[in-house]
Amino acid sequence: MYRERVLLLLLLVLASHVLWAQQHNFRSWTLEQGLPQSQVTAIEQTEDGFLWLATRDGLSRFDGVNFQTYTKQDGLKSHNIAALYEDSHQRLWIGTRDAGVLLYNGKSFQHLGAAQGLVPEQISSITEDPKGRLWLASDQGIYYLSQDRFLQYTSLPKLTFTALAHLPDGSLWAGTKNNGLYQVRGDKVTHFTTANSALPHNTITALHAGEGGNLWIGTAAGLAGKSPDGKLRKVPLPNNLQGPHITSFISDRHHNLWIGLQRKGLLKYNGKEFTHFTRQNGLRTPRIASLHTDKEGNLWIGTNGYGLQQYKAPWFVHYFNLGDIQEPRVTAISSSTANTLWLGTDEGDLATLKNGELHLQPTPPWPKGTTLYYIGTGQGNEKWVCSSDGAWLLKGGASLHYSTGQGMPSSEVFHCTTDSSGTTWFATANGVAYFKNGTIGQLPGPEVEDEKANCVYRDSRNRLWAGTQAGIYRIKNGRLVTPPTLEAASVKEVGSITEDSKGNLYFACFNQGVLVLTGDSARLFTLADGLPSESVKTLFADRYENLWVATSRNVLKVRLPPLRQRQQLLYRSYASQNGFRGMEVCDHAITQTADGSVWFGTAKGLTQYNPSLDRPNKKPPELLLSNVMLYSKPTDWESLGYHTDSATGLPENLRLPHTQNHLSFDFHAICYSGPEQVRYKYRLAGLEKQWSPETEQSFTTYSNLSPGTYTFELLAQNNDGYWTAEPLTYTFSIVPPIWRREWFVGVLLLIVAGAVLGVVRLRERSLVKMNSLLEMRVHHRTRLLERKNREKEMLLQEIHHRVKNNLQIVISMLNLQARYVDDDASLDVMRAIRSRVRSMSILHERLYRHSDLEEIDLEEYFLEICDSLYASYGVSAERVALEMELPRIKVNIDSAITLGLIVNELVSNTLKYAFPNDEKGLLRIELKQHDEVQYTLTVSDNGRGLPDDFNQIQHQSFGLKLVSSLSKKLGGHIKFYNQDGTKSILYFVLAP
Template identity: 25%
Template sequence: MIRSLHLAASMALVLLTSGLVHAQKNRIDTLLLPFRALTIEDGLSQGMVNTILQDKYGFMWFGTKDGLNRYDGYTFTVFRQDPEDSTTLRNNYIHSLYEDKQGRLWVGTGEGLELFDRDSERFIHARAGSTPIRDIVLGIAQDAHNDLWLARNNGLAKLTFTGKTSSDGMPPCTIKRYLENSCLVSSDRAGTIWASQYDLNSFHVLPNHAGNDVLDTLQLDRPVGNTSTGRSPLALTGLTTIEDTVNRKLYGLHMFGIAQLDGHSHRATSLLEVGTELGQMRGTNAAVDPNGRLWLAIHSGIYLFDPATRKFSRALPRDQNLMLQAQGGAKCAYRDRNGLIWIGTSGYGLVTYDPRSGRFNTVKTASCGSMQALPDGRVSVAYHAGFLNVFDPATNAWPTWIPWSEKVDDPALDMLSRANRVFVRDERGIYWFNHEGILTYDPVQDRITRVARDTAAIRAFPEETYNETFLLEGDSLIWSGSAQTLCRFDRRTGLFHYVPYPRSRLGDSERFLHAIDRDDNGILWLGTATGLYCYDRRKNGVARWLVYTHDPSDPASLSSDIIYSLLNDPKDPEVLWVGTNGGGLNRLHKRTGKFVRYNSKHGLPNDVVYGILPDEAGNLWMSTNKGLSRFSPGTGAFRNFDASVGLQSDEFNRYAYCRQSDGTLFFGGVMGFNYFKPAELTDDSTNSPIRVTGIKLINGTLDHRAEGSPLDRPAYLSEGITIPHSANMVTFEFATLEFSAPEEHRYQYKLEGFDGDWIIAGHDRSAVYTNLDPGTYTFRVRGDNRDGIWDTQGTAFQLVVLPPWWRTWWAYGLYLFALVGGVLLFIRIRTVGLNRQKEMLERTVAERTAALHREKEEADRQRERAEHSGKIKQQFLANMSHEIRTPMNAITGMTGILRRNAHLPEQEKYLDAIAKSSESLLVIINDVLDLSKMEAGKIVLGSVRFDPRAVVQGVQEILRFKAEDKKLYLRMDIDPMVPGSLQGDPTRLQQIIMNLVGNAIKFTTEGGVSVNMTATMVDHAKALVRINVTDTGIGVATDRRDRIFEEFDQGQGSTAFKYGGTGLGLSISRRLAQMQGGDITVTSEVGKGSTFTVSIPFALAKDAEIPHGQDPGVPSGTRPDGSLRDLRILLAEDNEFNAMVAQDELADAIPGVQVDVAVNGRIAVEMVQANDYDLVLMDVQMPEMNGHEATRAIRALDGAKSRIPIIAITANVLKEEVERCKESGMDGYVPKPFRREELVNAIATATNETLRGS
């Protein structure tokens, strides 16, 4: 069936050309060639290709009916007309292309001549003087004087360039016209112009730059063609020229054939005359291949003419899918710098042909089954379709098929036709075949014989065995095999001998024998479907078997159990090469039994190895499912060949390979076979240019025409780019401009300054880099040519990554300036601050300590409360605090007034009760606020240097009076090892100790309270401080020791009733300790007392200890020094009782004070405007105008009244409210209920600041 299809295809080709052969002067042969195609599906703008050019940079250009195309081997860039852009083509129909000696690219269109500006990729509309050239430009050529000649639809024209290029890029020129009808024009290397009229004469033009051009009419050496158009029989009509630069010959293609031209005369020698059935050769375009053959693009197809032999052939594609491209007519032919032939077709795109593809001799036949080299130089070939033939490579001919036929009346014929894909031919010319036994065929006697098995063999193995392959040994033995046994047949005696295979872990049912080879030691190597078998008969006549199989856990085992081919290395007897099905090539070292594997990961094109043959150089040649491969064992390198270089197909067959004595190798496949001498296959050492074809930044392709683009010209013309640091993801795209098989090119690249070595990119033609540091880099890329030879030079492209603005030289200058300025400013501020601090500390350190400590404690409570509560809860707490503190201020104040004034002795206890109740209520409010802040996470711990001794001593000073009232002792014991300077929050530490000592005093009726402070060094920078508070009070029951730290726990009901409190103190204290990395524990015995232990780690302060007497971490206020007198104060207060308290307290504390009262903010502003006050005490929440509004109104007044000190007196103690007071312009803040000392200190501070500022 395959053979019949092959013959049918051949008949179709014969019929296709039969009409041409009948009428032409010369016989036309048909060549089936491995063409490749490029169509609109590949990106070509349109299928009719009128002109082809390769520019000086290596790019291919194609002119079509719909646009100009530039091709880099992978992608097309299309240039078309844009009616809204005057720098694009005037017309999309491209007739001609020409690159002149100056490297300028000229484009002939259906509406004039265009000059392509490569830098801007725009088109300059050519003109002569101010006159545009708008004719159809069919051809372009340049003479020896660098003038351009244009073949137009209305005649021949010459452009003479007269000066430097104009501002728009067009070189100034004049135009001179010759002839009058449609013309063709071409030039040779000497600069001679050859011109032709379509239907009349052709001319040898002798150009003259001054304009005295001479046109000599060309004549043939003999008449050709007809004279129906009025032409002379000797005229060359419709001439185009093509030059063979290697053989220094110039050919003219004319309407009726091919002639050889003489560049120094007007005579032409006819080489070929063709009939008009070719569609006339007028305007035929041609190219000369490296062998000197002319490739002709004719309206009726693609033809080849060999001037040396005068052989004229038609070229058709081997691939039937490309038949339309070849049959549809050709428009132009071109040979690029690598010898590749390009054909532009009339509507079907492009086809290419690589003349180097003929390096492998190809014989197209049906699918080959088996091959054997014969002693006389011929080769026997068996086919899957059931016939046998002999091929003579010397004559490239088949003498005849082996003549078995229907005349052979033998029942074994049918068996033979099914068996002959595998054979062996012995020294007598007898063919031996395997199929359900052994068959022989004697071509001389035309006789088929079935070899009967002897009786002993039948008795031992009664079932027929299926044999797959043969091995001849000497002149008598034939080795074969089956799934069960190795078979030896003695041709002299006719006896069979069967050797059972050893057992295999893979079983016996599929153990088909695919390959047999015998080494120099007489050992048989068997390649089967279940592994590799070694049969050694050398030792005392006792056979020894070795079996090699695939072990997934052993990389030194056989790569696949199915073996197709074997070769004992002709240069190393210790090596056996094994070709497998799916496992690639294996190298067995016979002595060690270890395998080395080679597969597609190492360069083998396919992992099915059908055949292995050696060459004289020690290389191995292998046939696969993806072409042939040459392997060099010394280097481990593979060189692969596929159908694109002329192989019969990419797919080869098992058994179809052999080697002749002269070194010629044969490999057969599904569409015939190839034969070649490896020594004659030379690699191409030339390199094609490699270009950077595109740059991407962050996945966006750079367009050099876009405003602000880093590229000012196309990437392939640019030497480098500069990019900002923000665009730090760069992709380089590149291509080797060699077009025979672009997809096979491999690449290596590196970025100097980033990559240490070359990156192996394989067939990937892009490189991506990200996160490049600022600097200058050089991107280098190189590729290999079509024979795998690497270009050592490649191309380079510079990349500059700019630093971010904060790393530029001017930024560093600013940093230096800022650093110097900052140091100077710091020194200045520090000096001023230290002087001021020294001044204030010397005068007020003692007075301010207590006041600022109270302010800090109150502010902390307010902050903790504000940070915990949500908006609604915070407002509620603020309102409740304000509403309670406002009347409390009056209560506590009036209590103090009554105590200072004369009263009855029996009234003292009532006043004392009022004072203590007020103080307890204030403690409750403060505890609730602290707890709220903690739960909201709004308490921020401070970090200042402090003296822990001062903290403990401060607690003693505050609480000793309470202890004395209960006749209790209060002792403080501080270990000398306690550091004098720690880093932390002394206020919170004091709060914890105050709570613990306060509770101890509260729950103790006899004895007293002891406080002991010790410290243990954790490391060189940290100390663990322990404070033990021990009392002789009521103690804590064991089951309540953990619960006392819970919120609102007050002990047993009777205890809570007796001692009072909120149950928050211990909870708050433990939380504060834990926030500082510590904890509080308790040991206690009911009726004997308790010990609470605070353990907190503190960092050691690096600087000197705090000066003696300074409060731990809290700045002090100002205490009145006696100069506070005769003040006139305005009190803005809407509460009558609070106003009375403030007036009385101020009158008692400040001699000569005068206090005026305003019941709201509006009246306060009016009174400030009308009177001179030393100070304003401002309530915040008042009717009509609140304290904030009143303060801002006062600050807006003119003159000195806007600077009057204003102190807020408010019951709102939240941090936000304090900040609002400062923001509105108040100078101080005193919470309600206020203590007289606190208020007086605030007044002293405000008035002193005013005096210093005045």
């Protein structure tokens, strides 16, 4: 044991300081990928999203995947291009070294030279002033464009100028090849050289207008700057870069200045310090010729002899070498409060990283080849190293080893944690063990003791958890128990546990997903919830409310607030395409240092994530429709007679015959940050309403299209999930066959309409003749019916007349008989019979006199009955007044006779008994209609009223019995009331 302590002390004292290089995310394109030449002298991104590259063998247009090269065959005057610039009118200006300047308007190239006033042929710089005027730097002075002609700027001498810049104050700055720097402001010209200013060299290689009126000046021997006060100052560069030759400048959207060096790589200046990039950092060459930043924020680097490079995803920095160890597999990683990072590999290498310096331990205490699984913190400054050869306790200058010989259940110790009492718990291949008071003990398992444990974890409430092959357990009272909350989860192979700032726990369940325990509720997030992969290996909750999820394919940064509040998975995915080049993250190999950086131990080394530099790409892709084909074959549209757009090559106003209805579309979205991650959605309006599922395929085909007008609509998503706001559209038509053309259908309709009209006319003539004949027949039949109807009416009138005469004979006979009757009672009977017969006679007389033989006007009928009764009983209207209130209704003969007899009896009783001794009074007859069939007839007077023995009289009186019988005939009944006289109310029904 003493020997091991001495060895560890020597290890720490002799730990070597290893120089290591940070690897950044650079991607390269050379001739093998389609670049026409390896020297990229200028880069410019135009408004349509294309990246234009100037080389010494032509001009190339790049869309992130493919290069399209333009040469003399396409209209270029020279292949040797030095400068590119897009003006405010979206025109691309191309400066050459031996043929002046060319203008590309999106369709063709136009050469501008001596005919337009431009004498020099070597153009080195092109700019535009705040007023929109174009300026050229040439080997014969400065020129500017005025009304389609170039004029020489006479305020400056006729020298070889190399660079131009315009500042917001209106000043023009021009750098020369050997004569320093000129400033023109109004009419004042100032000349700066090494003799009268802080210029490092009189050869000005690049100028850049910075923010706030600053000017950056690149020379053949260093960097200078002009502050807003107009003074030049020399800018000191890193010590290892004294007097470098500067070739180019560019500013990114994060306010960093990038400086390209002729032979010494690339510099980034953030306003405080410089960062130097060389081959060791991922550059293919230190020979930088040009720089440019695209709309997505990526840096493009044109090199001298090594093609094109792109710098993206600056938030990831990689360490692929530990001294002489190439691409080590970093299997263990841990951070301490002293901001020291501990690293362990699968070959037993141990190192520490502090303040950017890596210290590799030359002779660690464990055997070479031991896999280090985890580095944990014990009490004080103790470090536990879990390995394939047991657990090692590094304490001070000594090391203690605990394996199966010391009571450890297995020599494979994967993970450990120390609780509040100082007890250290271990996850081993044969269960959970603990170290307390220098002794190793094993924890009994819930089923079998040798169950593999992958991790142990102590949460913020001092609860101990164990993730095993069989699931999740709590360590309570020296045993493993299954929490009731997690019994229904049924998860297996739990490899990692972490906790967020709110006390929620997260469990990595390999091939099942992520289990979230919030209070007493648990939920498993799977593919169905939006998790891109269920092969979850390691979890880590950082201090910025992110949950890092390492899967077998990538690393996810999941936002925790939406996950907690809405159970929603919102994440960014990191893989090799967007900067995470470490491949697979090792188990438990994620940690965070005090500066906020998140570190990953991977299969290719160590990767650092800087959250302050991570910004999503919110620029949607630029969409292009690259080809339209018939029957999935390349189509020469011009040979088919269609006019094509010179810029895109697509047919304009495409109208296809119905036999050519099989179309294919090739499309592309420009996304320089992650072209491999672009996704598309499309639909054919006029055929489809729903968008297609998301796809990475950049083509589609529609076959057997029916005649009609269609619009192909396309959307694209960039590498960070942002979709284009408006779809790209392309409209075309399938022309119907001749028998479905509008004009043909119109002519056919005219013919059919003419034929139909002719048939209709003939039919009309026939119908007119038939109608005339029918009218004659109807008129004849109508006259016959009218004659018969008149005969019928005359017959009916004659019948009523004869009935009336017969009744009059009966009345006369009754009158004769009454003369020989001396008994008053018999005389009253005779008089009653006579009045009843007279009421029927009156009805037949009315039918005889009127033309309407079917219905009787009741008011007139009742009035004649009353007049007859008044005359019969010798009662005048002055003594007994008569009031009638009847609606204007008519009834049939049977109902009229019945009602007439009832009225006759009731009025007779009133005239006979109501007003004795010639008393005066009032007789009232009222008829009310309650609905379509129900009526009430009221006969009332204000006479002496009903006698006391009325009920007996009612049963003996023939007249009252007759009234009751007649009431039933009408479907009703009659009631008598003694109220200030007599009131008789008949309730009856008249059928419609």
